[in-house]
Amino acid sequence: MERIVAGMSGGVDSSVAALLLKQQGYDVVGVFMKNWDEKDEDGVCTSTADWEDVQDVCHTIGIPCYSVNFEKEYMDRVFSRFLDEYKKGRTPNPDVLCNREIKFKAFLEFAEKLGAEKISTGHFVRTEMRESRPVLLRGADTNKDQSYFLYMLKERQLAKAVFPVGGMLKSQVRAMARDAGLSVSGKKDSTGICFIGERNFRAFLQNYLPAMPGDMRTEAGETVGRHIGLAYYTLGQRKGLGIGGRGDGRSWFVLQKDLKNNILIVGQGEDHPSLYSNRIEASEATWIAGAAPMPEGVPFRCTAKFRYRQPDQQVSILQSGDTLFIEADEPQRAVTPGQSAVFYQGDRCLGGAIVDTAIPIREKR
RNA sequence: UGGGGUAUCGCCAAGCGGUAAGGCACGGGACUUUGACUCCCGCAUCGUAGGUUCAAAUCCUGCUACCCCAG
Numbered sequence: 165m166e167r168i169v170a171g172m173s174g175g176v177d178s179s180v181a182a183l184l185l186k187q188q189g190y191d192v193v194g195v196f197m198k199n200w201d202e203k204d205e206d207g208v209c210t211s212t213a214d215w216e217d218v219q220d221v222c223h224t225i226g227i228p229c230y231s232v233n234f235e236k237e238y239m240d241r242v243f244s245r246f247l248d249e250y251k252k253g254r255t256p257n258p259d260v261l262c263n264r265e266i267k268f269k270a271f272l273e274f275a276e277k278l279g280a281e282k283i284s285t286g287h288f289v290r291t292e293m294r295e296s297r298p299v300l301l302r303g304a305d306t307n308k309d310q311s312y313f314l315y316m317l318k319e320r321q322l323a324k325a326v327f328p329v330g331g332m333l334k335s336q337v338r339a340m341a342r343d344a345g346l347s348v349s350g351k352k353d354s355t356g357i358c359f360i361g362e363r364n365f366r367a368f369l370q371n372y373l374p375a376m377p378g379d380m381r382t383e384a385g386e387t388v389g390r391h392i393g394l395a396y397y398t399l400g401q402r403k404g405l406g407i408g409g410r411g412d413g414r415s416w417f418v419l420q421k422d423l424k425n426n427i428l429i430v431g432q433g434e435d436h437p438s439l440y441s442n443r444i445e446a447s448e449a450t451w452i453a454g455a456a457p458m459p460e461g462v463p464f465r466c467t468a469k470f471r472y473r474q475p476d477q478q479v480s481i482l483q484s485g486d487t488l489f490i491e492a493d494e495p496q497r498a499v500t501p502g503q504s505a506v507f508y509q510g511d512r513c514l515g516g517a518i519v520d521t522a523i524p525i526r527e528k529r
Numbered sequence: 530u531g532g533g534g535u536a537u538c539g540c541c542a543a544g545c546g547g548u549a550a551g552g553c554a555c556g557g558g559a560c561u562u563u564g565a566c567u568c569c570c571g572c573a574u575c576g577u578a579g580g581u582u583c584a585a586a587u588c589c590u591g592c593u594a595c596c597c598c599a600g
Contacts, residue, residue: 361562408553408555409539411541415553417566472562503565504563
């Protein structure tokens with residue numbers, strides 16, 4: 165009987181994933197990962213509660229369960245880079261790294277040591293063999309598709325993974341959990357950084373990044389406020405600026421970071437022109453198939469997402485050396501350095517790259 | 530010091546005798562496995578002390594503060 169190690173977070177999705185595998189006759193072993201040790205703002209250690217949920221669910225399903233600790237790996241391979249990026253004034257996405265380095269690497273290796281052929285997670289994505297090679301497809305529930313977070317995986321990682329709920333709708337997953345009597349069937353979807361959880365983001369960052377106050381200025385150079393450190397803001401952000409009543413009365417948004425002078429450039433209006441770009445330069449391109457879908461220097465038409473859950477955007481991409489040039493058909497709002505651009509061809513996720521620069525539209529030449 | 534003006538929520542700002550618009554900020558919630566965006570809800574008795582009136586943020590008087598002009 166084939167053994168599968170089910171990664172279980174204590175949430176509905178991974179629980180139902182394990183349940184489905186069990187029903188399909190696999191030798192399922194549930195494993196809970198603890199990768200972060202800290203209480204939340206209320207002094208509650210959510211991972212303890214989640215671990216209890218996992219034990220509960222495993223008991224109901226009738227599978228053994230274990231817990232494994234990757235705190236060190238998470239800190240070394242994910243969180244340290246996360247902080248480095250912030251220190252550079254960028255806005256990283258820790259979860260794409262977490263998937264590549266932890267869930268589909270450290271955890272996968274651990275599962276193999278347990279004698280498992282494969283691992284499962286509760287991600288809403290599908291895989292399929294095409295020409296005897298695994299491809300990553302969007303989840304069937306277009307509203308919950310999580311392929312964006314898995315673009316850094318490679319074929320050999322995909323080949324070792326199963327995503328039992330990828331073909332289902334979220335509503336079906338919940339219904340199945342309820343019918344099976346899983347205690348977590350009504351549990352709220354978790355959000356926030358994976359393993360760290362939902363928290364006051366600014367306060368959280370303040371534990372790791374030094375304050376470096378400076379001016380907030382308009383593009384014209386007028387000082388309109390103070391910031392507590394450029395790292396605490398991201399492009400297109402509105403909340404937290406604390407500027408009210410100035411100018412034409414509209415809301416203020418972060419337009420740019422001037423790291424050299426420690427100045428946050430802000431402007432009014434959700435649709436401020438400086439927030440829009442259609443030419444983006446990215447690097448660290450990774451392709452699930454191992455190589456880009458097009459030769460170097462040749463443009464390629466596909467769709468892209470510049471943030472999770474963004475509707476597909478029509479783009480042309482062109483690789484030149486280490487740089488990936490992206491040209492979007494439509495203007496894109498607040499494309500942010502450090503964030504990921506993920507590429508698709510139909511339902512298939514091809515890979516992605518990390519944004520370095522978004523060139524404002526009005527600088528077109 | 531003399532003359533004039535203004536004082537309404539943290540900020541901007543309606544109101545002109547009939548019982549406090551709106552925007553921004555902020556707080557809460559929804560959405561969301563990153564960060565954001567978005568959406569919904571909440572949020573003042575009118576500088577102060579008196580007076581007139583059935584009724585005052587709205588009229589009158591004193592006080593206080595700030596602004597402008599003058600010299």
